[in-house]
Amino acid sequence: xxxxxxHQAISLDGFSAGPNQSLENPLGxxxxxxxxxxxxTAAWARMQGLPAGRPETPxxxxxxxxxxxxxxxxxxxxxxxxxxxxxxxDESWKGWWGENPxxxxxxxxxxxxxxxxxxxxxxxxxxxxxxGVASALRQAQxxxxxxxxxxxxxxxxxxxxxxxxxxxxxxLHIAPILLGAGERLLENVGEPQMTPVTVVASPRVTHIRYRxxx
Amino acid sequence: xxxxxxHQAISLDGFSAGPNQSLENPLGxxxxxxxxxxxxTAAWARMQGLPAGRPETPxxxxxxxxxxxxxxxxxxxxxxxxxxxxxxxDESWKGWWGENPxxxxxxxxxxxxxxxxxxxxxxxxxxxxxxGVASALRQAQxxxxxxxxxxxxxxxxxxxxxxxxxxxxxxLHIAPILLGAGERLLENVGEPQMTPVTVVASPRVTHIRYRxxx
Numbered sequence: 001x002x003x004x005x006x007h008q009a010i011s012l013d014g015f016s017a018g019p020n021q022s023l024e025n026p027l028g029x030x031x032x033x034x035x036x037x038x039x040x041t042a043a044w045a046r047m048q049g050l051p052a053g054r055p056e057t058p059x060x061x062x063x064x065x066x067x068x069x070x071x072x073x074x075x076x077x078x079x080x081x082x083x084x085x086x087x088x089x090d091e092s093w094k095g096w097w098g099e100n101p102x103x104x105x106x107x108x109x110x111x112x113x114x115x116x117x118x119x120x121x122x123x124x125x126x127x128x129x130x131x132g133v134a135s136a137l138r139q140a141q142x143x144x145x146x147x148x149x150x151x152x153x154x155x156x157x158x159x160x161x162x163x164x165x166x167x168x169x170x171x172l173h174i175a176p177i178l179l180g181a182g183e184r185l186l187e188n189v190g191e192p193q194m195t196p197v198t199v200v201a202s203p204r205v206t207h208i209r210y211r212x213x214x
Numbered sequence: 215x216x217x218x219x220x221h222q223a224i225s226l227d228g229f230s231a232g233p234n235q236s237l238e239n240p241l242g243x244x245x246x247x248x249x250x251x252x253x254x255t256a257a258w259a260r261m262q263g264l265p266a267g268r269p270e271t272p273x274x275x276x277x278x279x280x281x282x283x284x285x286x287x288x289x290x291x292x293x294x295x296x297x298x299x300x301x302x303x304d305e306s307w308k309g310w311w312g313e314n315p316x317x318x319x320x321x322x323x324x325x326x327x328x329x330x331x332x333x334x335x336x337x338x339x340x341x342x343x344x345x346g347v348a349s350a351l352r353q354a355q356x357x358x359x360x361x362x363x364x365x366x367x368x369x370x371x372x373x374x375x376x377x378x379x380x381x382x383x384x385x386l387h388i389a390p391i392l393l394g395a396g397e398r399l400l401e402n403v404g405e406p407q408m409t410p411v412t413v414v415a416s417p418r419v420t421h422i423r424y425r426x427x428x
Contacts, residue, residue: 172226189392194226196390196419199413
């Protein structure tokens with residue numbers, strides 16, 4: 001059955017980005033520490049074309065799943081994640097990811113500014129949705145068919161999906177760090193009914209997949 | 215080796231108590247939901263003298279460990295946990311737990327008001343420490359000998375121990391709920407270096423034991 005799901009790295013004190021996010025520092029101060037466990041994996045080395053040799057750990061398998069899950073048929077992301085939240089967005093802006101973005105599928109970008117679809121190399125096409133999250137979800141589900149819809153982020157977009165009861169699965173990657181300040185993920189999201197269904201542990205991070213019942 | 219450790223139930227959004235804590239509602243509004251997983255265990259039924267028959271789950275084994283770990287030689291708790299934070303504390307007050315408290319060991323209570331030790335039935339004696347957490351720890355370690363010191367709570371006391379670098383192990387029991395407001399555990403605690411060393415999962419709660427390196 002097709003589900004709507006997302007992955008998010010958070011600190012143990014609940015932040016999905018550090019303070020003072022900016023164009024130069026989209027993860028906020030210290031925010032890169034949320035992802036350090038990821039940078040150490042074999043999957044990351046493959047994605048970045050780095051030398052092989054890192055071990056195939058459970059963390060690495062999860063990075064593979066985040067990066068290119070064959071069960072995902074479409075992505076949804078917020079305007080900030082695409083790059084439009086920092087005054088950078090004009091018609092020439094095609095996201096942070098170069099000519100061949102890592103999505104390889106339709107990506108529905110939430111925004112208030114209409115724009116024609118932007119086809120990229122490798123199967124990614126950015127579509128721009130101006131009439132809200134429910135519309136974005138309908139379009140993404142239509143594009144995904146039997147496959148899942150992955151809500152890629154950022155935190156504000158995930159919060160909207162949680163609040164509207166439109167997310168079926170939240171997979172948190174809890175880094176054993178405290179950021180102390182920044183953007184909290186689980187704030188203003190209503191009262192989702194969550195059940196932890198999968199837990200994967202390593203000394204670097206704890207992965208908990210929550211099913212959300214509606 | 216003797217270590218200083220604590221157990222704490224928290225919500226997925228980081229609260230160890232709900233809002234508006236009071237004498238009538240020491241866990242705050244909704245705070246009892248943090249502990250629901252515990253109330254369902256065989257260990258809890260044993261402690262409360264309830265009918266037997268609940269399964270011996272991993273959650274139950276953890277409740278046994280929290281309640282009566284033979285490796286613990288002494289407890290430390292804050293004034294609020296003992297009952298003095300709500301205007302209730304006079305010389306007749308001997309804690310919330312009746313004549314035979316569940317500690318059965320020396321308990322060092324942090325306070326600003328000197329008071330003679332209070333011996334209770336079953337091996338519990340409450341000692342009152344007026345010169346700070348470091349002194350409480352020294353006294354508790356002397357009483358515990360080769361055994362561990364358990365910092366029982368509440369959140370404010372655990373925060374002090376974290377901030378002062380005096381906690382070796384933090385065992386969090388993460389309930390899959392959002393409280394939205396209340397008392398945050400991991401706030402104003404400095405930057406402890408934490409490593410998850412044990413993870414126990416159930417559909418009701420995720421237990422993560424963090425080692426803290428100094």
